[in-house]
Amino acid sequence: MDCVKQALLVGGYKNVINRLMIKKLLLSFSILLLLSSLSAQQLSDRAWARADSLLGQMTLDEKVGQMTLFTSDWVVTGPTLRPGYRDDILAGKVGAIFNAHTSEYNHQLQKMAVEETRLGIPLLFGYDVVHGYRTIFPIPLGESASWDLQGIEQTARIAAVEASAAGLNWTFAPMVDIARDPRWGRVAEGAGEDTYLGSLISAARVRGFQGQNIGDENTILACVKHYAAYGAAQAGRDYNTVDISDRTLREIYLPPFKAAKDAGVYSFMTAFNDVDAVPCSGNSYLLQDILRKEWGFQGMVVTDYTSINEMVPHGIVANNAEAATLAVNAGVDMDMQGAVYYDYLAKQVKEGLVSVETVDQSVRYILALKYELGLFDDPYRYGSKEREAEEVFSQAHLNVALESSIKSLVLLKNERGALPISASKSIAVVGPLADNKAEMLGNWFGDGRADDVITPLMAFRAIGADVYYAKGCETSGEDESRISEAVVAAEQADIIVAFVGESGYMSGEAASRSDITLPGPQRALISALEATGKPLVLVLMNGRPLDLSWEVAHCDAILEAWFPGTMGGPAIVEVLMGEANPSGRLPITFPRSVGQVPIFYNAKNTGRPFDANNKYTSKYLDVENTPLFPFGFGLSYAEITYGKPVLSKTEFSASETVKISIRVTNTGDVATTETVQLYVHDLVGSVTRPLKELKGFQQVTLAPGATQQVEFEIGVNDLAFYTRDMTWKAEPGDFEIQLGPNSRDVQTATIKLTD
Numbered sequence: 001m002d003c004v005k006q007a008l009l010v011g012g013y014k015n016v017i018n019r020l021m022i023k024k025l026l027l028s029f030s031i032l033l034l035l036s037s038l039s040a041q042q043l044s045d046r047a048w049a050r051a052d053s054l055l056g057q058m059t060l061d062e063k064v065g066q067m068t069l070f071t072s073d074w075v076v077t078g079p080t081l082r083p084g085y086r087d088d089i090l091a092g093k094v095g096a097i098f099n100a101h102t103s104e105y106n107h108q109l110q111k112m113a114v115e116e117t118r119l120g121i122p123l124l125f126g127y128d129v130v131h132g133y134r135t136i137f138p139i140p141l142g143e144s145a146s147w148d149l150q151g152i153e154q155t156a157r158i159a160a161v162e163a164s165a166a167g168l169n170w171t172f173a174p175m176v177d178i179a180r181d182p183r184w185g186r187v188a189e190g191a192g193e194d195t196y197l198g199s200l201i202s203a204a205r206v207r208g209f210q211g212q213n214i215g216d217e218n219t220i221l222a223c224v225k226h227y228a229a230y231g232a233a234q235a236g237r238d239y240n241t242v243d244i245s246d247r248t249l250r251e252i253y254l255p256p257f258k259a260a261k262d263a264g265v266y267s268f269m270t271a272f273n274d275v276d277a278v279p280c281s282g283n284s285y286l287l288q289d290i291l292r293k294e295w296g297f298q299g300m301v302v303t304d305y306t307s308i309n310e311m312v313p314h315g316i317v318a319n320n321a322e323a324a325t326l327a328v329n330a331g332v333d334m335d336m337q338g339a340v341y342y343d344y345l346a347k348q349v350k351e352g353l354v355s356v357e358t359v360d361q362s363v364r365y366i367l368a369l370k371y372e373l374g375l376f377d378d379p380y381r382y383g384s385k386e387r388e389a390e391e392v393f394s395q396a397h398l399n400v401a402l403e404s405s406i407k408s409l410v411l412l413k414n415e416r417g418a419l420p421i422s423a424s425k426s427i428a429v430v431g432p433l434a435d436n437k438a439e440m441l442g443n444w445f446g447d448g449r450a451d452d453v454i455t456p457l458m459a460f461r462a463i464g465a466d467v468y469y470a471k472g473c474e475t476s477g478e479d480e481s482r483i484s485e486a487v488v489a490a491e492q493a494d495i496i497v498a499f500v501g502e503s504g505y506m507s508g509e510a511a512s513r514s515d516i517t518l519p520g521p522q523r524a525l526i527s528a529l530e531a532t533g534k535p536l537v538l539v540l541m542n543g544r545p546l547d548l549s550w551e552v553a554h555c556d557a558i559l560e561a562w563f564p565g566t567m568g569g570p571a572i573v574e575v576l577m578g579e580a581n582p583s584g585r586l587p588i589t590f591p592r593s594v595g596q597v598p599i600f601y602n603a604k605n606t607g608r609p610f611d612a613n614n615k616y617t618s619k620y621l622d623v624e625n626t627p628l629f630p631f632g633f634g635l636s637y638a639e640i641t642y643g644k645p646v647l648s649k650t651e652f653s654a655s656e657t658v659k660i661s662i663r664v665t666n667t668g669d670v671a672t673t674e675t676v677q678l679y680v681h682d683l684v685g686s687v688t689r690p691l692k693e694l695k696g697f698q699q700v701t702l703a704p705g706a707t708q709q710v711e712f713e714i715g716v717n718d719l720a721f722y723t724r725d726m727t728w729k730a731e732p733g734d735f736e737i738q739l740g741p742n743s744r745d746v747q748t749a750t751i752k753l754t755d
């Protein structure tokens with residue numbers, strides 16, 4: 001056990017579990033995770049049979065009740081339910097409640113539904129358990145920077161264990177919206193810009209939440225969101241129009257949803273936006289043609305918050321009554337908080353606007369899910385005070401959170417030997433995010449509590465570092481009056497570590513920013529710190545890529561920490577002090593300027609690709625075309641060299657594969673985990689093709705001096721795309737293979753698909 005980890009874990013937490021035990025814990029989790037990936041959930045015949053037998057007993061009002069989802073509220077004294085909703089539950093007019101949690105409260109509500117209604121149909125309890133329930137992991141964008149699929153599945157597993165202990169059986173996650181525009185605040189909630197990585201992470205999170213058997217009391221329904229293409233909102237403005245080709249929809253935005261479906265996800269959530277001029281909650285192309293017919297999805301579709309009602313301002317219906325008809329006929333099974341089904345659906349069935357069969361189909365999905373959850377056998381199976389006390393916020397979970405946070409950190413710059421920091425050095429710990437517990441949780445932090453968080457300042461102090469602290473400024477406003485205090489701290493120390501970035505509310509939902517530079521007076525703070533001449537390290541906490549063009553020229557090192565969660569402080573300090581080696585890789589491009597946006601790695605070449613010697617080529621007059629930091633980028637404390645790609649063959653037929661290998665050597669003096677990335681460029685296609693597409697990656701751990709041969713295999717299925725007539729297939733021709741540590745610094749070779 002190294003001294004940093006020992007000290008950090010002893011801090012506010014009882015027993016210290018050494019790294020060996022953490023590894024044993026991780027190993028046991030990984031065996032469990034491997035098993036869980038073997039079975040994609042399906043609704044059983046018994047579930048359908050139980051649904052059908054209940055349906056036969058239900059009144060129309062009771063059926064509509066199952067299609068209604070209302071929120072619980074939280075006041076200073078704890079959870080509370082609006083009086084009207086209490087009456088609705090007792091009348092069988094509500095089938096699910098969200099934002100209610102703790103075993104005691106949810107048990108109360110469940111008792112009303114099960115013991116005081118005519119048919120005793122249990123409630124679903126949903127909540128946004130997005131990156132942890134009480135033990136909070138890095139925001140999803142940060143966790144995605146680990147490229148560690150097992151680790152990502154594991155944290156979702158832990159989130160489900162904690163949430164189910166607290167009486168929940170459904171989470172509104174994973175959010176899988178591909179996002180290429182950092183102005184959009186919800187980029188924080190997803191897995192970044194890449195479809196291939198995003199699809200793998202989507203499936204991992206679904207497996208984590210739903211486990212091996214959805215009927216187990218420590219698993220919960222996952223709900224993949226927001227279907228679909230919410231991340232393509234024009235200009236990165238939240239809730240804005242999405243106008244993309246069917247090809248882009250199917251090639252870029254839909255695959256992570258399909259991956260969730262193939263992983264057995266039990267529910268989908270419709271997005272607020274329109275796609276090709278039809279709002280998702282009324283879009284039968286998305287909900288029937290693709291989801292039900294093409295993909296064969298057998299779970300339940302719930303809307304986002306009042307998104308049925310919002311089809312009126314979208315202008316596709318004139319009123320809520322018409323919205324109800326459009327949504328239920330398009331395939332929406334449950335209305336989140338809109339009370340539109342509640343108000344109009346029964347009447348519309350009686351008037352013949354909606355068939356009873358349509359309603360029955362939706363109710364069947366809902367009842368079958370409740371059966372699979374085991375709620376008909378034991379409606380009180382989710383939530384127990386004993387499990388809450390034992391499993392929620394356990395030391396074992398905190399240890400995993402520490403490892404997850406460490407793996408999410410991305411070293412973007414490290415010069416003048418700034419990092420790692422020698423334990424003998426005194427450190428000026430400054431900036432608005434150096435000691436701010438609440439901000440480290442980011443957004444959508446469930447039952448996460450600021451008091452639980454260990455900040456970087458606390459973590460430095462826990463290891464006995466010689467620290468001079470001053471906040472210096474806020475993340476917003478114009479007050480520069482306390483920057484001088486940070487300068488005083490800096491002048492007393494050997495090295496400066498400035499914790500800057502965004503506040504949690506500046507990303508997430510309804511948090512688009514037109515200017516993605518550091519907000520408030522933080523640049524003035526950095527400038528004053530730079531003027532001291534001391535080595536200057538920036539640690540960033542933010543929910544989106546920022547324009548760091550100025551910062552990168554005014555500091556010695558930059559560590560991207562995203563919003564790192566409950567154990568973010570110890571994680572950051574372990575990396576800064578060299579107890580852990582940074583291994584994160586960017587899941588999203590960092591632009592030089594917001595004016596470049598959208599800018600992403602898998603772009604097209606255009607007919608006039610940039611040529612410095614030709615004015616009439618695709619470029620800006622005032623900024624380079626390249627990003628500041630490319631997709632897949634990240635440094636480490638080790639030195640890694642790549643050999644040349646070696647191919648098993650250069651030509652192959654559709655029935656063959658090509659093996660590609662490359663030797664990777666750690667010439668540094670610290671162990672590291674390297675994410676070797678494989679990209680492919682289809683040189684000529686029946687439609688224009690991206691300059692590169694991520695088609696594989698492998699994480700290899702290399703001791704100092706070690707060399708490892710990393711092997712990939714490419715076949716025809718890896719090269720398929722939507723051809724000119726929208727057929728999904730590969731076309732014969734030449735393909736450039738690109739291998740390297742990120743999407744920019746690659747070595748290439750060419751292969752030919754012959755038929």
Ligand code: GLC
Pocket residue numbers: 128172225304305509
């Ligand atoms: C919000 C979000 C969605 C969330 C839901 C319930 O508006 O768009 O992601 O799951 O409402 O909180």
